[in-house]
Amino acid sequence: xxxxxxxxxxxxxxxxxxxxxxxxxxxxxxxxxxxxxxxxxxxxxxxxxxxxxxxxxxxxxxxxxxxxxxxxxxxxxxxxxxxxxxxxxxxxxxxxxxxxxxxxxxxxxxxxxxxx
Amino acid sequence: xxxxxxxxxxxxxxxxxxxxxxxxxxxxxxxxxxxxxxxxxxxxxxxxxxxxxxxxxxxxxxxxxxxxxxxxxxxxxxxxxxxxxxxxxxxxxxxxxxxxxxxxxxxxxxxxxxxx
Numbered sequence: 001x002x003x004x005x006x007x008x009x010x011x012x013x014x015x016x017x018x019x020x021x022x023x024x025x026x027x028x029x030x031x032x033x034x035x036x037x038x039x040x041x042x043x044x045x046x047x048x049x050x051x052x053x054x055x056x057x058x059x060x061x062x063x064x065x066x067x068x069x070x071x072x073x074x075x076x077x078x079x080x081x082x083x084x085x086x087x088x089x090x091x092x093x094x095x096x097x098x099x100x101x102x103x104x105x106x107x108x109x110x111x112x113x114x115x116x
Numbered sequence: 117x118x119x120x121x122x123x124x125x126x127x128x129x130x131x132x133x134x135x136x137x138x139x140x141x142x143x144x145x146x147x148x149x150x151x152x153x154x155x156x157x158x159x160x161x162x163x164x165x166x167x168x169x170x171x172x173x174x175x176x177x178x179x180x181x182x183x184x185x186x187x188x189x190x191x192x193x194x195x196x197x198x199x200x201x202x203x204x205x206x207x208x209x210x211x212x213x214x215x216x217x218x219x220x221x222x223x224x225x226x227x228x229x230x231x232x
């Protein structure tokens with residue numbers, strides 16, 4: 001089945017220790033998104049890739065970076081995690097960004113990050 | 117400013133009964149899309165239903181229907197014949213054109229609990 005896969009499902013890191021979360025998709029979608037979702041809050045968009053074009057949200061901290069080496073994979077790098085970065089990180093894909101398209105987002109299961 | 121509001125932090129419904137989850141939105145853009153997602157405790161965001169701003173009819177998908185009242189800027193989700201598996205967080209989301217690309221903004225969610 002075509003899907004969005006996130007590894008690992010649970011990640012524990014230490015304060016200040018770099019961590020990388022991964023996302024892969026078999027949908028061959030052009031757009032990949034990273035969201036941060038803290039407990040009992042709405043998902044918050046961090047950035048997205050449209051093909052190789054990277055779009056950062058204005059309020060995304062510099063501590064968060066992303067890489068998309070090919071269509072299938074996208075990585076979220078947190079350079080120096082703080083306690084406030086503990087959250088669920090959701091990866092999503094959509095076919096495109098066309099204005100008139102249906103453009104549903106397909107989400108992965110998320111990675112729950114704990115910072116000690 | 118564009119925003120999306122869910123005023124019900126939590127709802128209870130008896131199994132087999134219908135339930136309405138409220139969502140209001142605010143935008144001056146004539147072109148937008150509205151989504152509902154379900155998020156079980158496992159964390160994955162599951163797409164339920166979509167309504168485009170120019171769609172003439174209310175969207176329906178199985179037991180889910182969207183009560184779209186454009187003049188009132190509301191897009192309430194109706195779940196008919198509730199099942200125990202419907203217990204989850206439900207997020208309303210709005211897609212808008214923003215700075216040349218599309219951005220999805222989520223509401224704060226409603227936690228639905230289905231009672232046997």
